[in-house]
Amino acid sequence: MHIIPPQSGAAFELKKGDILTIIDPMGQQVSDMVVFNREDPKEKLSAGKSMDFEESILLTKGNYLWSNRSQKMMEIREDTNGRNDFLLAPCSPETFEIMYDNPEYHPSCQENLYRNLRPYGIDVDDIPTAFNVFMNVQFDDKGKLKVLPPTSKPGDLVRFKAEMDLIVALTACSAEDSNGGTFKPIHYLITDENGMINQ
Amino acid sequence: MHIIPPQSGAAFELKKGDILTIIDPMGQQVSDMVVFNREDPKEKLSAGKSMDFEESILLTKGNYLWSNRSQKMMEIREDTNGRNDFLLAPCSPETFEIMYDNPEYHPSCQENLYRNLRPYGIDVDDIPTAFNVFMNVQFDDKGKLKVLPPTSKPGDLVRFKAEMDLIVALTACSAEDSNGGTFKPIHYLITDENGMINQ
Numbered sequence: 320m321h322i323i324p325p326q327s328g329a330a331f332e333l334k335k336g337d338i339l340t341i342i343d344p345m346g347q348q349v350s351d352m353v354v355f356n357r358e359d360p361k362e363k364l365s366a367g368k369s370m371d372f373e374e375s376i377l378l379t380k381g382n383y384l385w386s387n388r389s390q391k392m393m394e395i396r397e398d399t400n401g402r403n404d405f406l407l408a409p410c411s412p413e414t415f416e417i418m419y420d421n422p423e424y425h426p427s428c429q430e431n432l433y434r435n436l437r438p439y440g441i442d443v444d445d446i447p448t449a450f451n452v453f454m455n456v457q458f459d460d461k462g463k464l465k466v467l468p469p470t471s472k473p474g475d476l477v478r479f480k481a482e483m484d485l486i487v488a489l490t491a492c493s494a495e496d497s498n499g500g501t502f503k504p505i506h507y508l509i510t511d512e513n514g515m516i517n518q
Numbered sequence: 519m520h521i522i523p524p525q526s527g528a529a530f531e532l533k534k535g536d537i538l539t540i541i542d543p544m545g546q547q548v549s550d551m552v553v554f555n556r557e558d559p560k561e562k563l564s565a566g567k568s569m570d571f572e573e574s575i576l577l578t579k580g581n582y583l584w585s586n587r588s589q590k591m592m593e594i595r596e597d598t599n600g601r602n603d604f605l606l607a608p609c610s611p612e613t614f615e616i617m618y619d620n621p622e623y624h625p626s627c628q629e630n631l632y633r634n635l636r637p638y639g640i641d642v643d644d645i646p647t648a649f650n651v652f653m654n655v656q657f658d659d660k661g662k663l664k665v666l667p668p669t670s671k672p673g674d675l676v677r678f679k680a681e682m683d684l685i686v687a688l689t690a691c692s693a694e695d696s697n698g699g700t701f702k703p704i705h706y707l708i709t710d711e712n713g714m715i716n717q
Contacts, residue, residue, distance in 0.1 A: 367565060367607030367647030372616060376575075376605070376661030387643060389612030404661070406575070408566030413588030417571060444586060448566030448647075458657070462575030462603070 321509075321518075323350075325502035328431030328490040330439065332357055333481040333509065337517055338396065340508040341489065343453050346473040348503040349492035351409045351428040351449035353436075354384065354392050357484040360441050362386045366405035366448040376458070377404055383482070384450055392485065397478035400471040404456045406464065409449045410494040419495070426493040436488050452477050454497060468499030480512075520708075520717075522549075524701035527630030527689040529638065531556055532680040532708065536716055537595065539707040540688065542652050545672040547702040548691035550608045550627040550648035552635075553583065553591050556683040559640050561585045565604035565647040575657070576603055582681070583649055591684065596677035599670040603655045605663065608648045609693040618694070625692040635687050651676050653696060667698030679711075 323329050333339060341350050356362035368385040370376055378384070379401050384393040409428035415421045433443040453471040458464050491505040492498055509518040522528050532538060540549050555561035567584040569575055577583070578600050583592040608627035614620045632642040652670040657663050690704040691697055708717040 361641075361643040365607055365647070367605065370663060371606040371613070374663045376657055376663065387607075387645075389610055389616065406566065407570040408564055408586075411588055414570070417588065442560075444560040446586075448564070458575055458661075460659070462657075464569060464573045464575065 321507050323489060323491045323505040323507070325491050325504055326426040326493040328428070328435045328488060330435035330486065330488040331509070331518065333485040333487055335481055335483050336512065337481045338510045338512060339479045339481065339487065340476050340510070341452050342474065342476045342506040342508070343469070343471040344473060344506050345503040346471050346475065347469045347499040348471065348505060349454045349469055349497045350452040350505045351432065351490045351492055352452055353432055353446055353449050353488050355439070355441060355486040356386065357486050360439060360445070360486060362388045362390070363445070364392060364447050364450060369405055376406065377402065379403065391482040393479040393482055395477065396480050397476065400453055400475040400477070402455050402470055403450060403452050403477060404454060405448060405450055406456050407451060409446065410492065410497070414494065428490040428492050431490045431493065432488045436486070439486050466496050520706050522688060522690045522704040522706070524690050524703055525625040525692040527627070527634045527687060529634035529685065529687040530708070530717065532684040532686055534680055534682050535711065536680045537709045537711060538678045538680065538686065539675050539709070540651050541673065541675045541705040541707070542670040543672060543705050544702040545670050545674065546668045546698040547670065547704060548653045548668055548696045549651040549704040550631065550689045550691055551651055552631055552646055552648050552687050554638070554640060554685040555585065556685050559638060559644070559685060561587045561589070562644070563591060563646050563649060568604055575605065576601065578602065590681040592678040592681055594676065595679050596675065599652055599674040599676070601654050601669055602649060602651050602676060603653060604647060604649055605655050606647070606650060608645065608689070609691065609696070613693065627689040627691050630689045630692065631687045635685070638685050665695050
């Protein structure tokens, strides 16, 4: 079991067929995920393609995450919480300046993603809109958005199958409003189809 | 007045302060728009940042379009139709294969964007989710998406002010389902604040 401490991140590789399980160990904690083709990181997760091909804003078991080249990158195999979306960009230093009116340094998912991705040659400008695991973004019929605390309970998990060799970056999200006001860790596990631990 | 023929595209530059007016001359025609910083095209339109900072899926008069570096790129100054969104990626060759089950060549917004952007050194992989002008994407409370014919009437327009020097690419969208089954032109106009034609 790998542990991402509160307000931090990690990056790692998956081989095609590997199973990635993202776990919210304490409940009410968001994890932002971005994904790149390991052979050519110019191919990466696309929120717009995923919502288009899956015909849904919310993605759960049975849905795929698609790349900017219209290829399947991951399949969602299991989702015990059932609320994840592709709408909002990872929180960034400017999120806290603009939306929280806080000009001081604040940890952010964007920083935690690109610092961990830098060894793979991936730059901050290359970070796409993340898949927001456990995030509870509510929308009304006029499209107005509101971020509520996650509905995830301790031990809730989302399980993904890699559809190609991948570079993955994950965070334990740093934004107060997205996580019920407290910062918790995120756990993850990499196994094969039979649940044998691969890494 | 510039004319984009049906199922084609155009790219051009705007100076900070320029006013871009996109017009649907016949009604029910979508135009996909992508925008890059003219000085450094690694800075570009971000759907995730725009929906985040504007707290809305649908963007109209008074909203801004934001970049991946959390800077304002455009302000929406006028919108006579009132339905534009940031959800779905530009239609691509794969859209027609996967969603329309059509393996034959079909013109697409993605091709019409990158072919026009190539002289600016912008590659197909660099095309972000477009701002979908006049597109009528409907969503229910479960997040399920449905594309209906645009509600735009002949002469409807959306007017943008450039917040920095920009490279802009625009299309007259090529997807049957997004345009009420027929393909019409898109017109655009570049003026200063006082309506004087600049280009």
